[in-house]
Amino acid sequence: MSEHIVLAQLENPQHQQDLLMLLNAYAVDPMGGNEGLSDYTKKNLIEAMKHNPQVFSLLCYVDDKPAAICNCVIGFSTFKAKPLLNIHDMAVLPEYRGRGLSHKLLARAEQEARERGCCKLTLEVLNGNEIAKASYLKFGFTGYELDPQLGLAEFWEKAL
Template sequence: MTVEVIKADYHNEQHAKDVLLLLNAYAMDPMGGGEALCEYTQQHLIENLKQQNNVFSVLVYVDDKPAAIANCVVGFSTFNAKPLVNFHDVAVLKAYRRQGLTQLMFNKVEQIAKEMGCCKLTLEVLEGNTVAKSAYTKQGFAGYELDPKMGQAVFWQKKL
């Protein structure tokens, strides 16, 4: 088994196809919402990603086949006055789970983040996704809190 972990080039036709394939597989998984990406997203995602200077994707290939993806967004920590990287989407195709690909992918993202001078990595995970939570804990992630009396931070959203 050969494994390759790369930063995607959205201008590379194969990378672009693989980003869409992996993200759509994640979207259809219960942990990704259970529905395929909408037609608009499928038609416009790559062109829109090409225009972003604060987004990157890491792809994992096993025997030259797409197996995993991490879509990351660069943000900024005002408390640290430095950039940060948020794992926005993390997915491993079912056939490739439990093979250590998440660790390899996270190591690549951490390397990129350090090269950018980032102060931290962040992510969100569903409460019931115990497998992912275990993998993230192994990578050094933990719940976020400023004051233990106030509890852990909770990720909220408001759709527009």
Template sequence: MNDSQAVASGPIEALSIVIADYQDPQHRADLLALLQEYALDPCGGGEPLPEICQRELLDRLAAFPGAFSILAYRDGQALGLVNCFMGFSTFMCKPLVNIHDVTVSEAARGLGVCTLMFEKVVEVARERDCCKITLEVLEKNHPARAAYRKCGFKPYALDEEYGQAEFWQRYL
């Protein structure tokens, strides 16, 4: 075991959490398979990953500064994935980690995989002197919201008078 691995006991025996190596053929295959499973889920959009993503995603992640991914394994089988990107908080003048994708295979949900992957993200964030970890979650994805709250996340608001922040987008 190296620095990028942790083995957990408890509900999932022999669970290992690793920082993905974007050049490792097994990590590449597992990351794409888990992301495809997530994309096909209604909470991931319900459609397959575009062909360009299937062809180029891993190389682009490897080349993107501040990208890192966490994979969860049990007995060599990939069970979970968290894709993260470094950002910066201007109000705290420190880096942050944004969790962009979170998925746990359906058969492994409710077993603590997400919690263990998030613990690894926290470890990486602390090593990089980050001030916080951010993520987005769909309003009606109640299982994910419960898992994230269990891991210490809560809705973001600078001032309660102005309400919670919302995640918006504009396609280009």
């Protein structure tokens, strides 16, 4: 069994197809919201990513078949005055889980972050996703808090 991770080349039709397939598989998973990507997203995501140099995808292949994805967004830490790397989506297809692919993707994301001068990695994880939380803890992530008396930071949103 061979595994390899590539930085998705958004001009490559195979990478485009694999990125959309892997992201849609994540979207239909309970941890991704149980709803596939919209037709709009399927039609526009690749072009939108091509025009945003702060966004990139890592694709993991097992025996040359797409198995996992890590979508990343470069952000900025005002407290550190440096970029940060947010792991926006992390997903492994069910048939490839338990092989350590997420840690391999995280390691590659960390390598990319270091090469880009980032001060930290960030990500969001559902409170009930115990498997992912255990994996992230094992990799070195922790909950974010400035003061234990104020508690952990929470990820909130307002849809527009």
